[in-house]
Amino acid sequence: MVNSQNISVNSSFTAQELIENHLIEGCVEVSNITSSANGGINNLNSFGYFERDLSNFPFENGIMLSTGDAQSGGNTINNNPLNDGEMSWGPDLDLETALGISNTLNATNIEFDFISSSNLIQFNYILASEEYFGNFPCDYSDGFAFLIKKKDSEDPYTNIALIPGTTIPVNTNTIHDEIVGFCDAANNTYFDGYSMGDTNYNGRTTVLTASATISPNIQYHIKLVIADQTDENYDSAVFIQGNSFNPTVDLGPDVNSCEDSHIIDADLGNPLAIYAWYQNGSLLPLETNSTLEVIESGTYSVEISIPLENINCVIEEDIVVTLNNIENISPLDNYELCDTNGDNSEIFDLNSIDDSAIASLGIGNYSVAYFNSFIDAQNNENSISAPMTNISNPQIIHVSLTNNDNGCVVFTTLTLIVNDIPNIINPSPIEVCDDGIIDGSTIFDLTNNDSEITQGNSELSVTYHFTEEEANNGTNAIPQPYVNTYPSEILFVRVINQETGCFTTTTINLIVNTPPVLELETPAIINACDQSDSFYADFDLQEGISNLIDDLEDVLVSFHETELDAETGENAIFDTANYENIDPNTQIIYVRVESTDTGCATVFPLTLYVNFLKSHGIYNDVYECDDISGDGIENFNLTAIGNNVVKHLDDATVSFFENEFDMNANTNQLTGLYEVSSSPQTIFVKVETPECIYKTTIKLIISPPVILSPVDPIDYCDTNDDGFTAIDFTSINDYISANVDVSLKYFISEANALNNAYPLSNGWTNTSNPQTLYVRATIDGPATCFDVMPITINIIPAPTVITHQLDDIVICDDDQDG
Incomplete structure (x- = not known):
């Protein structure tokens, strides 16, 4: 079961109560309500009133007629077959005659006379049956009909319970799904499904409508009847929507017409009818006829009042009318192509815009044709066969759109435009110098080339791609800035006019040039080895770095006082053979070695020393503490002092002398421990390397001792x-x-x-x-x-305080003053 809740069924109502209170709702006079066949012969109530209750049944309420016990169709869930009724419960002969069948039994009918104020009567119903089981629908069906004829007429009954648009009676044999291996589907559009879960029947139809065209104010007789056929097993039932047996007016389906006007016919054939018409909800006070001619699109409603005994019957209906009397609409969007060969002509596939042309009119079934002139379009002559080549630029094409449902024709125009592809210049190769890491890879800002390529045209947009296919498709544009992978690369350039969508492609070469490579294992220096006490000296810069650049070819060397000047190649030092430092003792200048082929340069610092030994030797005065005697005599370790002097000097030796004469004569060299008895003692120092010599003095100083005197605990x-x-x-x-x-x-x-x-x-x-x-x-x-x-x-230890309880002290108050 789909739903665990069933409809509720009450079979205690009489046939008259069911028809008067639960089927008819105004505008219809009923009489002579009877039931000549029902389950009473078997002590069963085979018709009743139902309500949806908590189920999902399509009708909120209504009446039902069954071939068994009416209450078995709902209320509690019953998964067993419904087989109520005995063979003694007989047939309905009118049903057999009308449907051309025989051997019916367990028939239930309700019939009555009625007079309608309208020429159309209709009501909604559902057929449910236990016959929707196995292959039964292929071979069996119970009988069911709504039979109608004029009262006391000798004419046969007409069955109005028919499959829509046919004369086929509704039953389980004429409406069902395909039963594989037994029979094909039959009108399965009207089959709702098996075991729907809101009744106890195996299956049912969708909601169907029974309608009959009659003469108003004439008495008719109608019989609602259902019966088992051949045997009493597998009961069926018909559910009729409550209060749905009503007269109505048929204005026809909604209208979509290309005419300037349309006639709406609401004639009931009843001379007593009074008509009121509304347009979009507003009363049309002058329109009181049964027909209305409309000349504007909109929703039209009719309200028909008919006096009926003591009541005023009102029938209402509406219809949507759309008058397509427009002959021209706004032009279609331009059909634009890009000029691939520069001749202002292209092949246009007009059929490709059929859908967009039709879409401009909204939903509809249209045919589209194209013409060179409006006259041809009006006459539907000389249509253009697609594809076509334009003969002017731009070119106007006339378009007709014909509504295949109503023949309406709408005219518009289409402009064909051939747009120029972007006019660009093939870019020059981009040559850059490798950066600080010589690996053939560096950063490119390719956007710097956009202006050259587009010639400054702001309407053009440039992107760069790895492949020609990506450039043509406009996919996977390379993010900027770009770091190349190889020293020489070719990228693809896409230039598009954002307004027209036309584009062209080209290529651009990226080249990373290697600057001159120098083997600088240690910082480059020039040592003037000046022997004077001056802070300045003359330097031959070119000669000083000759060992670094002698192996390089096709280079231009310049010297600069700032790194920025060296990077830009500006403000080179003019006299490189006699350059005097501007910073005392030590100065850093910058050497630019530029390739004359590529213009790429390597820049490195060059340190100038007036005397390297002077700048890097440690010539501080040396202190020693006097011993506890305080006699002012101490030994100084000249070996340790010498090691400290040349601590930062490679391949340097140091010698100590008591006087300058000995130092200049290189005699009486002091070594090892040297005793100083007169502080401070000046000694002479000579530092030598294979390339340079430096002479100076240092002082040996004895500091007084620190002496602590013993103290008592x-x-x-x-x-x-x-x-x-x-x-x-x-x-x-x-x-x-x-x-x-x-x-x-x-x-x-x-x-x-x-x-x-x-x-x-x-x-x-x-x-x-x-x-x-x-x-x-x-x-x-x-x-x-x-x-x-x-x-x-x-x-x-701190003193220990001993506490104990003291006696209270009592003093007498002699004067009682407290």
């Missing part, structure tokens, strides 16, 4: 009586030394104190009592002289 108060406390070393500094120039640090061991390693922080807590520490006293200066001695600190 120091008592330090505990904050409690456990013998351990945080020691404030600043509080004992004055006890150690009163010299304000001395800085004191405290250490846990003598080795730490000697090495000035791991000093104790202020507030350190002792680990033993008494505690031995080592104090280091230092006078900061060039020599950093110090002394170390041990000290002992005794931690004195």
